[in-house]
Each structure stands twice: as C-alpha cells, then as structure tokens.
Amino acid sequence: MKSQGTDGLERLELASEATLPSTEEKRGLWKKLKRGLFMTHTELLGRMDAALKGRVVLDDETLEYLEESLISADLGVETSLELVERLKERSRDTDIANPAELRRILAVEISDLLDKTPKPGDLTTGPMITLVVGVNGVGKTTTIAKLARWLLDRKQAVLLAAGDTFRAAAIEQIALWGERLGVGVIRQKAGGDPAAVVFDAVQAAKARRIDHLIVDTAGRLHTKSHLMEELAKIGRVIDREAEGWRRRTLLVLDATTGHNALAQAKEFAKTVELDGVVLTKLDGTAKGGMAVAVARDLGLPVLFLGVGELPEDLVEFDSREFAAALFD
Numbered sequence: 001m002k003s004q005g006t007d008g009l010e011r012l013e014l015a016s017e018a019t020l021p022s023t024e025e026k027r028g029l030w031k032k033l034k035r036g037l038f039m040t041h042t043e044l045l046g047r048m049d050a051a052l053k054g055r056v057v058l059d060d061e062t063l064e065y066l067e068e069s070l071i072s073a074d075l076g077v078e079t080s081l082e083l084v085e086r087l088k089e090r091s092r093d094t095d096i097a098n099p100a101e102l103r104r105i106l107a108v109e110i111s112d113l114l115d116k117t118p119k120p121g122d123l124t125t126g127p128m129i130t131l132v133v134g135v136n137g138v139g140k141t142t143t144i145a146k147l148a149r150w151l152l153d154r155k156q157a158v159l160l161a162a163g164d165t166f167r168a169a170a171i172e173q174i175a176l177w178g179e180r181l182g183v184g185v186i187r188q189k190a191g192g193d194p195a196a197v198v199f200d201a202v203q204a205a206k207a208r209r210i211d212h213l214i215v216d217t218a219g220r221l222h223t224k225s226h227l228m229e230e231l232a233k234i235g236r237v238i239d240r241e242a243e244g245w246r247r248r249t250l251l252v253l254d255a256t257t258g259h260n261a262l263a264q265a266k267e268f269a270k271t272v273e274l275d276g277v278v279l280t281k282l283d284g285t286a287k288g289g290m291a292v293a294v295a296r297d298l299g300l301p302v303l304f305l306g307v308g309e310l311p312e313d314l315v316e317f318d319s320r321e322f323a324a325a326l327f328d
C-alpha cells in the first residue's frame, strides 16, 4: 500500500475535476432504491387492498390489518400505531374516497413524521470531521467510501482515517478505497490507538487543507464501556486539535436486519451522541420502513441511503420521495 505523503495535493486536483451527478443519474439511484423497496411496496399495497376490498371503510378490523401491514414493513410498532391513529382522525373529518387516496394520505403522514427530526443542516461545508459508527458488518467502511465520493462530487477535499485499528484487514480495506477514490488515508498499524490515528489525521487534514475528514471506527458494541471510552478519547483529541471544526457522528444501520437494527440504534443512542443515520443495503431484500422507525423512535434524521456496494451507490435522503416510493 502506498504511503500517505505529500501526494495529497495531487489528489485534491482529482477531486476538483469531479462533477455532480446529473438529474438522470439521481433518478437512476432512486429507481434502484425503489426496486429495493419493491417488496415492501407491493406487499404493503397488496395487504392494504386486501384489507379494504375496494372500499374505504376504516372499521376496527381494517385498521388493525393496516397496522399489522405497516409493522410487517418494518415501520416499528409505535410508529405504525401512531400512523393508524392519525388515519383514524383524518377519516373522521374527511371522507377518504378510495384506496389510492388512503395511500396518498399515508405517504403524507409518513413524510411529515420523517420531517419532524432535527434538520441535518448543511452537509457539505467544512472543515468537518465525521465519525462513522455502527456494529460489525453493517457497511461502515463502504459507507465511508460512498460519503467520500459524494463529497468529491461536490468539490470537497476529503481525507479518511483508518480508526478501526482492531483488525489489519479493516485498515487494508479503507486504504484500498482511498486508493480507488484518489483520497488520502491516514493509518497506523493494527492494534494501535484509534485516538492516535485521529490525532495524526487532524494534523494531516490541516496541512493538506482538507474540508472533510471521515473516521472509520471498529464495530464492537459488546463492550459498551470500552466503546464509550474509545469515542470519548477520540472526542477529546478532536476538541483539542480540531477546534472550531464542525463535527458529527453518523450511525450506520443495515436495513436488512429490520427490527434488530432498530434495537441496535437504540443501544448506540444511549451510549453515543448521534447526529444522523445512514441506512444501508436498501438495494436488497430490506424493508424500507426502518427509515420511518428510526426517525420516529430515535428522533434522528436519516441522511443517506446505501443502495449497493459501489461508492456511487448512495442516495441523499428525501422524505417525500421516500414516502412516495413506499406507497405510490
């Protein structure tokens, strides 16, 4: 693997040549996402139609069936209850003419729920340091490559830090992504102190006038206190060395694990102060309802969706498009 030396500047030039994805490309990603959500979508619609039998009589039985359908799409129990409750209220005031109207109302309610979370703010302006956390195998390192690509497309100078020092393979993996993307990766040998890696990375970021430093972390939660200590130590290094930088901690969740992912998220939220969530693997058999459950149960904004294994397979979250993908 190449060392990270003075070649940072050369790499920045590479970044400045990058261009934003066209509307066409963006549409392509949403299509991919929609394909991923297709199972949820068809299943949900099928169940709703079965419940309604062409009419819209929101009796208790129908509402209960709707609630079950929403839960089965991974929207979470509390969220599903709340949505059905709102639907009930709405149907008291206005007549819901047909199943399509009902779907539209549900889509609006869902995007409203998603919009209640704190706004993520400007995702681009640096200098910013982003810590990426999450349990094993959820897609942290791949997400870092995607975020790097997303930022490069927006003409930002990016540097990565191999803060998952737990396994040698983890360091190699992020170094390889760095090489492919043309961005520097600050690393130490396996078993090293992640806070020391972050220290080096912040110095390098300053020297190279980097806008965005993205830090990989090890996916261990079984020792909660250890994780806390590690992140606290990294936090102190950032406080000291990267004063005035914007800072955020993103939790990566594997959407294919549904209910489990939600439980993980709750555990993490107890331990670490989180700013947002990236939901991965929505190109597969994942049920997209997770995004709604995360927003509702954790009050965290979903910032991005992962829809594949390549750096370009990242979609910036849009609540309206997302709700529409579920119900239209």
Ligand SMILES: Nc1nc2c(ncn2[C@@H]2O[C@H](COP(=O)(O)OP(=O)(O)OP(=O)(O)O)[C@@H](O)[C@H]2O)c(=O)[nH]1
Pocket: 134, 135, 136, 137, 138, 139, 140, 141, 142, 143, 164, 170, 218, 219, 280, 281, 282, 283, 284, 306, 307, 308, 309, 313
């Ligand atoms: N289909 C699909 N696969 C993904 C996505 N994101 C990540 N993966 C795959 O999931 C696997 C794990 O991804 P990693 O990025 O290594 O996950 P991690 O959280 O860094 O894993 P650890 O470092 O072991 O904790 C890899 O095979 C990735 O290619 C996605 O959005 N869609």
Ligand SMILES: [Mg+2]
Pocket: 140, 141, 142, 164, 170, 216
């Ligand atoms: Mg990793």
